[in-house]
Amino acid sequence: MATQSHPNQRRSTRLRFRCLVKISGIDPKGHAFIEETETITINKNGASLRTGHDFALGQTLTVRTLERGHMGEFQIVWKGQPDTPEAGQIGIEWFDARRFWGIDFPPEDWSGH
Secondary structure, eight states: OOOOOOTTOOSSOOEEOOOEEEEEEEOTTSOEEEEEEEEEEEETTEEEEEOSSOOOTTOEEEEEETTTOOEEEEEEEEEOOTTSTTTTEEEEEESSOSSOSSSOOOOTTOOOO
16 A cells, blocks of 8 residues: 655655656546656655545555657555645556666766755
8 A cells, every 4th residue: 555755765866857748547537547746856766756646555656758659557645635736646666677768877876965
């Protein structure tokens, strides 16, 4: 079962990276949806992205990058709370980690400063 963790408790270095994606799945009310959106940050394990939908923690999404056409299954592991700067954002983690975003990540000890 997924837990709502703080967005700063990532397992790998986050990079601000805008990637246009199409997300799809079944919403908590049982309705199929497709939404074009963009990532805010990415890391080796997943991403944060903007969305106009309300999702449940642990819910599965299919994500397809619009530029490269890469597809993957992700789980929602974090939701921005209403009336906060993170409202309308979700954190996703993939089931099958691989080089999804098409970039190389810095080493884990890189501070980015």
